[in-house]
Amino acid sequence: MTVAAIRAQAVSKSFGSNLVLDSVSLSIAPGEVVALMGANGAGKSTLVKILAGVQPADSGVIEIGGQALRLASPAQAQAAGIVSVHQSVADAGVSALSVAENLVLDEICGARLPLFLSPRRIRRRAAEIAGKTGLSVDLSQPLAALSLAERQLVAIARAFAGRPKLLILDEPTASLSALEAERLFGLVERVKASGIAVLFISHKLADLRRIADRAIVLRHGRVQGEFTRPLDLAAATRAMIGRQVVSTVRAQNAHTSAPSLTLSGVQLREHGPGINLDLFPGEITVVTGPLGAGKSSLLEVLFGLRPPAAGRITLGSKPWTPRGPADAIAAGVFMAGEDRWRTSLAPHETLGADLAGTIALPHLKNWSHALGFLGFGRELAAAQTAIRRLGIVCRGPRDRLDHLSGGNQQKVVVARWQARPARLLLLDEPFQGVDLGARHDLIASLRAMDPSAAILIATSDVEEALEAADRILVLRDRGIAAEYRPGQEDFLGRLTNLETLVAGAAD
Structure with a gap:
């Protein structure tokens, strides 16, 4: 019987009185791609942080290659063979360094290569990594010059070079077009063929249909279902959100x-x-x-x-x-821009930057009294209506936006433009x-x-x-x-x- 690349058994985690993970168990075989599905707040991020050594579990066991480990830091997790590639390009490497230098950065820092290397040796090692992963970009250009998709590919190739036992990909296609995502899937398939286990987190059903061998669904911190190929995406979606999507x-x-x-x-x-x-x-x-x-x-x-x-x-x-x-x-004519924090949401220190104030901001002229004072009753009523209509999960109309999940922030952005005809x-x-x-x-x-x-x-x-x-x-x-x-x-x-x-x- 093949030993699982990683096995988590009865992992639990609480923050105060809030039980975020409740006896979650999963295992991934070498060369298997497992999708982790779940709505915002289901516990996905917490589980990933525990596996990556960012947060300790309250209870449970994590085994790497059959050996039980306690992962107390990201460095320990990486040493054990667990590597994460995050959605944010800010975590994808060092922008000022070349692509070649980024590809060998972990090996230099980990003392697997000499600290002082000639540019030729760096290029040679980077070309070797790029060849094994099918990465086709100019290795001499700075990482900052690459597109978002190319930076994601470089991050995965860099992780691949360390021969991890588990590669965690957190929303890798969130900002990619269909063609760019296909390039990424090709690289994931190379990783899979090399015997590396992959934990793939995505909200996109098309991603799961394309790349996952299995899907594990979390809801309210518990495993609600496990699905194997051919994936029943309708059933997985029902398990994820607890209702039929019509x-x-x-x-x-x-x-x-x-x-x-x-x-x-x-x-x-x-x-x-x-x-x-x-x-x-x-x-x-x-x-x-x-x-x-x-x-x-x-x-x-x-x-x-x-x-x-x-x-x-x-x-x-x-x-x-x-x-x-x-x-x-x-x-x-109303518009909600692509980057909600840059175009629609004010910093939380700003006066009136709560849920109700955010919805009211572009309508102040229409909602103000003759002397220019805002009718706060109207502002609060609009916020209460939005909370009910869109199911915004919050403590109330005066909740700060940075206290809400990304999905609930986006509901506030859309609600702003639904507050007037x-x-x-x-x-x-x-x-x-x-x-x-x-x-x-x-x-x-x-x-x-x-x-x-x-x-x-x-x-x-x-x-x-x-x-x-x-x-x-x-x-x-x-x-x-x-x-x-x-x-x-x-x-x-x-x-x-x-x-x-x-x-x-x-x-």
């Missing part, structure tokens, strides 16, 4: 009303293709496509953050050229880093909005596009390459069809 695809809109907004020959860059598009009330349109296709640029033009290179925009029945976000908001709601990557349950709540809230509002969502994730959209537009080189309406075929059939369109747009 498809929200609607029948094709007959477009009996006039469009909310019309684009005629709008160019996102000089001499680029012209975009002709009608956005209709009560319809959710999603734009997707490879990175650089123009998804964010389109939303920024409509919100007045940048002018179009050419073309005409009509809002309702009148020509419309917003001079900036203030113009757009005054006209009922909108003509057009623009959402840029609204589901990034959000678990399946929170994503479903967000989409349900969009479906329940005033039917006079048109909604335009930009996402790089085809799975998110399929769940949210009535109509999907695939962009390429800042123009519309294809239009797709989700049909009644099974979800995996729809996913395959849309992935094919997006891959064609990237060619």
Whole structure:
């Protein structure tokens, strides 16, 4: 019988009176990819931190290669053969060093290579690592010059070079396009073929379908189910969030009303293709496509953050050229940007940066009394409504945003723009880093909005596009390459069809 690469038995962890992990057990064989599924707060991060030596378990046993260990620090975990690659690129290496230097950094620090090495020897060792992992980037350029996807690949190749027994990948595809994710999956398959066990954490069902041999589901700190190939993703999702997720695809809109907004020959860059598009009330349109296709640029033009290179925009029945976000908001065109902390949320030290104040901020002019004083009753009422409608998990309207999970923060961002009637709601990557349950709540809230509002969502994730959209537009080189309406075929059939369109747009 093959000895498990790693085995956790009855691992428990509490923070005060809060039991975060309750007798969690799992094992991963050498060369096996196991997906760890769970909504925000399920205990995934705590389990990963225990395995990586960041936090000690209160009870339970962790075995590496059949030997029980107590992992008291990340250094001990790494010495035992457990290596983690985090979602944040800040943890992916040293930006100022070259790719080659990053690939051999652990070996130098671990004294497996001499401290003083000639550039030639560094390049030779780095080329050896790159060759074994199929990494095809310029090894001489600084790490900072690489794309996010390439930095993730370098981090995994660096981990592979240490021949770990367990590689933990925490949301590695969260910010990657479908094509970039495919490159990453190719590297994971090489890691797997070498006999290294992989624990893969992701909110994306497409990731799990593509790469996982098994899936283990956590909910409320307990293992709720284990699934083997072929993965029953519907059952795994039910186990993860504790309820059935019903498809929200609607029948094709007959477009009996006039469009909310019309684009005629709008160019996102000089001499680029012209975009002709009608956005209709009560319809959710999603734009997707490879990175650089123009998804964010389109939303920024409509919100007045940048002018179009050419073309005409009509809002309702009148020509419309917003001079900036203030113009757009005054006209009922609202936007939630991709980076919620940079575009939507204020630092927690800022006055009024709590849940209620965040929702009220862009509406202060409309909600203030004649003398300019804000009606706090209206602010609190809007926050209470949002908490109920979106199921925001918090202590109350005055809760600080940094006390909320990422999914609940994103619910606050969307709730801000649902607090007043909108003509057009623009959402840029609204589901990034959000678990399946929170994503479903967000989409349900969009479906329940005033039917006079048109909604335009930009996402790089085809799975998110399929769940949210009535109509999907695939962009390429800042123009519309294809239009797709989700049909009644099974979800995996729809996913395959849309992935094919997006891959064609990237060619």
